[in-house]
Amino acid sequence: MVVWGPSAKVLAEDEALQVHIKNMIDAGVVVKACKLCSDSYGVSVKLEKLGVIVKYMKELTDYIKEGRNILTF
Amino acid sequence: MKCKILIAESMIILAVCFMFVNSVKAQSEKPGNEKLVIIWSSADRDVALQMVFMYTSN
Numbered sequence: 763m764v765v766w767g768p769s770a771k772v773l774a775e776d777e778a779l780q781v782h783i784k785n786m787i788d789a790g791v792v793v794k795a796c797k798l799c800s801d802s803y804g805v806s807v808k809l810e811k812l813g814v815i816v817k818y819m820k821e822l823t824d825y826i827k828e829g830r831n832i833l834t835f
Numbered sequence: 836m837k838c839k840i841l842i843a844e845s846m847i848i849l850a851v852c853f854m855f856v857n858s859v860k861a862q863s864e865k866p867g868n869e870k871l872v873i874i875w876s877s878a879d880r881d882v883a884l885q886m887v888f889m890y891t892s893n
Contacts, residue, residue, distance in 0.1 A: 763891050768878035776880060782888050791891055825872050834874040835887045 764819060765795035765809070773812075774805035780812055787813045794819065 763786070765773060773779050787793055794815045800806040806816045825832060875887045 763873045763875060763887070766874050767876045769875045769883065772878050772880060772883065779880065779883055782884070786888070786891055789892070822872075822874075830870060830872050832872045832874060833890055835877050835882050835890075 763791060763793050764822065765793065765800070765814060766819070767796070767799050770795055770800040770805050770809060771803040773814075774800075774803070774808045783812055783814065 773783065783793060792815070793813070794817060795806075795809050796819045797806060797816050798818060800809055800816055810816050871890070873887060873891050875883065877883070877887075
């Protein structure tokens with residue numbers, strides 16, 4: 763799952779959502795966040811503490827090129 | 836003699852068709868299709884709880 767844009771801010775501020783994210787990570791889901799977005803909201807450190815991989819998401823282009831199934835909300 | 840040539844040609848055509856079908860099948864079974872990427876962009880809390888997490892958990 764990729765946290766992209768405004769969702770980074772919501773996640774950093776909402777404890778209930780954070781619990782869900784932690785459970786997902788524990789279950790083996792890889793959760794990444796766009797560093798450019800999370801830096802702009804000033805929440806990168808908070809997301810990293812949750813276990814979210816905060817990085818520049820150039821690889822999204824690779825996902826599209828590989829033909830991966832992508833759902834966007 | 837003509838029969839042998841015809842049989843040989845049919846075998847070649849069959850072999851080419853088989854290879855073509857296999858290459859098409861291999862292309863559609865790319866590893867990328869095994870995983871789902873969910874991009875969560877919405878700032879709506881309900882979208883996260885009702886939609887994003889549901890698909891991610893499943």
